[in-house]
Amino acid sequence: MSMKIAHRTLDCFEVFMRAARPLTLTELARELDAPMSSCFAQVKALRERGYLYSLGSRRGFYPTQKMLAIMNTVARNDPIMEMFQPVLADLRDRTRETVVLGKRADVDRIVYLALQEGPQTIRFTGEVGAQVGLNTSAIGKAILGELDDDELRENIAQLDLKKVTRASITNPRDLFNAIKEGKRRGYQTTVGENEDDVMGIAACVTVGEEPFAIALAGPVQRMSELREEHAKKLLKACRQIAAMQSKVLDGLAAG
Template sequence: MKFSDASSTRALRMFECFANEGKPLSLSEISAFMNTPISTCHALVAVLREGGYLYTNRKSKRFYPTKRLLRVAESIAVNDPIVSYFEPYLRQLSKATQETVILGTRQDDSVVYLEVVEGPQVIRYSAEPGDIKPLHSSAIGKLVLGEMPNEERARILAQLSLDKVTDSTVVERTALDEQVRDAHAAGVYQTCGENVSDVMAIAIPVIVYDDLFGVAVAGPRERMKAEYEAIQGALMQVRLALKMDFD
């Protein structure tokens, strides 16, 4: 089963369509959802069926993914050395704080979430692995900026598009630079309503195999504020445990 770069992107988008709709789809529906010509979708569906990733309902002529993609994804996830290493600590942290815990790292001029352990609270911050967040408005993004050498940070800040994600987002470069410098000195980074208006997040940096990762706790702003010291303490304990284990 061979794909061009464009076809690979369309294949991923097609699976996202099935995930969003949660039901079998006809070829015309796939074409409409993807805003892609039927002829292109037909060729892509044929390749995915041949590879065992899609099957067709004979009566309705609709398509749906088989579990082959799930098996491939599970195999990939189980063998991710970074996530596997962090996972027990992330779960421990979520249990201690009762909030959502996130593992993220830099991806170009953004942050990508590698793992998310959602807290048990009914009202909580929700996210998914693979989510992409801005450097300037997310806690792990600020961590990435703050842990850079000064010269690199100045260069990155000069080229970043500092979009106003919420009313609280810091979009003035000098103010953002000062904020992340102060956070670097304290060893803790945070956002308060800057990426999601009613969410606060607190993050710490961790170095593994010479790569920088951020571990963050995120939840409703008022609850996070009330438990700030306890959450910060739990983060520091996990950071220490990670360092001792890795050393």
């Protein structure tokens, strides 16, 4: 039950994000697909904690800025993101493509931890917190590429190799060979494997004992033409993080 309540609370804020306006109790219950009584109890709890406020019975409810204030404080004190963000921003500026930082979320998926969109009109867009299959993302391939051959085969055998696009790799042997090719090349790629007409280039950097991956993503044609140039800049960014991490980790240990 506690897991269900947690999910519904998070869903509540995402509903307000999508609606971008105040919602009545009836509208909120409908969007959450929840009984009116459960929704009423949830709204009551969030109001008591200062996360929602009422605009009147006919105008509904809307989130206060309490969650924003909390998350801004959390973000300002995240030493790992503080280390990554300037490097990601610099990589975005030098390539003019969207830059994504990701990490393995569970057996089958990676999660986007940070995203800096490129300035070009036609670009890859995404959102922090989005989860993507390991087999269809360059980030996933980069993280899998850190494993030795036996571990890689074992991990691939556990994956649910879902077909997201026509180009998605769903055969275990083909995925193994693609990752091995990427390891020889020094970086991993996807071409239309998670989204049609989007190419990703990714490389892994280990912080402490945890593998993170940085990816560049953009339209296939543009990325293909600049692949080698972009890959050099990407690998340089990973080396920058590797060189910086000892100072950050030492600070965490001292704290």
